Amino acid sequence: MESELKLIGLRTNNALAQKIADEMGIPLMPITITSFADGEIYERVLESVRGDDVYLIAPIAGEVNDSFMEIMIAVDALRRASAYRINLVLPYFGYVRQDRKTKSREPITAKMVSSLIEMNGVARVLAVDLHADQVQGFFDIPVDQLLSAPLLTEYFFGRNLTDDMTVFAPDHAGAGRARQFAAILDTPWGVINDRAVQSDITSPNGIVGDVKGRRAIVVDDIIDTGRRMITSARALKHAGATEVYVVATHGVFSDGSVEALATCEEIAKVIVTDSVEIPTEKQFAKLEIMTVAPLVAEAINRLRNDQDLSGLLRSRHKPDVKI
Known part of the structure; x- marks a missing residue:
């Protein structure tokens, strides 16, 4: 007998979990999540998951420590409730930037978090745009990575x-x-010498690539403080770019970043996905948000049917380009 598919969304970006459920035509499972006065988290799954194939959808984002604990507690609850398989969908993997040692006595926190997820009973991870590909090797369980480039390029094709x-x-x-x-x-593509432009946006060593009289796109995986994107945009405009578009998968937008990006005259648009929930108070006129819900929903369907995900890594405009 085939296990039944169940979807669960937690408090961190529940809106995306609901969009994914709507795309798949199935409801999110009800779950109670509350916090005690001291911040301790309590969760209870309100329906049976015995023998079910469960996909838990939640980024490690926002208050990253709380969101990580919510995931770990939910996984524990599902495991103790006899779920057949627990799959974790991470639209954004917080701590992923700590993926290597750069100084003495530093941790590799991304590896630690990966180990904890695996040890808790997760059978598979589905992630969107990991900061570094080697993070997949931090797990000894299957890890599938979806790339947002085919989705984000749709903005420019359209x-x-x-x-x-x-x-x-x-x-x-x-x-x-x-x-x-x-x-x-x-x-064409090019590279910005971030050290050079941070000290002087007019530096002749700041930009490698053809920019004068052209539109420029600055692409990254995460926008956190926004400082690097703003500096890049100013350097490109000084070098003769007609317009500058700032593009990233994960709009983390730490405190102060929204105002800085919104008031940067050199930036025409900021384009991100909804992998991280962006509350109304962090949205601004230049911001465009593209949803990853159809991409994740199709990936879940393909995983359920043991189908290849490679087709999801190609643009419909350029299907021959493998990324």
């Missing part, structure tokens, strides 16, 4: 903005991401 355009990485570490984005848009 508005006929692909002519005279160059895609830029805001630093050398993001060159691979910029190259993938440019391959889909069939445009």
